Amino acid sequence: MAKYCDHLPLYRQSAMLERDSGVEISRATMTDWVMRVGDLLIPIAGQMRRDLLRSSYLQADETPIQVQMHDGRGRNHQAYLWQYGRPNGEVVFDFQLGRGREGPTRFLDRFAGILQTDGYSGYNGLAGPDVVHAACCAHCRRAFSDAVKLSPEDKVAIAIVARIDELFAVDAQARTTGM
Numbered sequence: 001m002a003k004y005c006d007h008l009p010l011y012r013q014s015a016m017l018e019r020d021s022g023v024e025i026s027r028a029t030m031t032d033w034v035m036r037v038g039d040l041l042i043p044i045a046g047q048m049r050r051d052l053l054r055s056s057y058l059q060a061d062e063t064p065i066q067v068q069m070h071d072g073r074g075r076n077h078q079a080y081l082w083q084y085g086r087p088n089g090e091v092v093f094d095f096q097l098g099r100g101r102e103g104p105t106r107f108l109d110r111f112a113g114i115l116q117t118d119g120y121s122g123y124n125g126l127a128g129p130d131v132v133h134a135a136c137c138a139h140c141r142r143a144f145s146d147a148v149k150l151s152p153e154d155k156v157a158i159a160i161v162a163r164i165d166e167l168f169a170v171d172a173q174a175r176t177t178g179m
Helices: 010-021 027-053 102-107 121-126 137-150 155-177
Strands: 057-068 076-085 091-096 113-117 131-135
Touching: 010 027, 027 076, 027 091, 076 102, 091 102, 102 121, 113 121, 121 131, 131 137, 137 155
Parallel strands: 057 113, 113 131
Antiparallel strands: 057 076, 076 091
């Protein structure tokens, strides 16, 4: 748990165990334990994905993460953690080495419904007869809000920001009243 909750690398945990309690557990042994637990969790993650894909509405986003690659270069590689979830809080993460369409295409291969995402073009190819791509209003609003900052007299941008704010107010009221 310390590796993930406390961001404590296995080599430090191994050194701490030896220093604090005299117990010698090699980093290789600890790595093996982590890998074995990961293997045990694969069926659970698969079932979580299948349950999620039965939904008619999903939200998706990706975030860059730095990972160590044992390629001899000694540098971190930028990979991506893709998040797929429902508004009720169910979330499944999918690790991919890249940001291309292959990851979400593979993950969402059995999904039929509305897929809400930010403005990243990598999601565009996923829309088809069974998937409707819905944009995120917050990202849309940000673009118009930036336009208002650049041109405070832009009546169209001002009106669009105001209209989106009205939608956000309705959404907030619906949440407050439990609709």
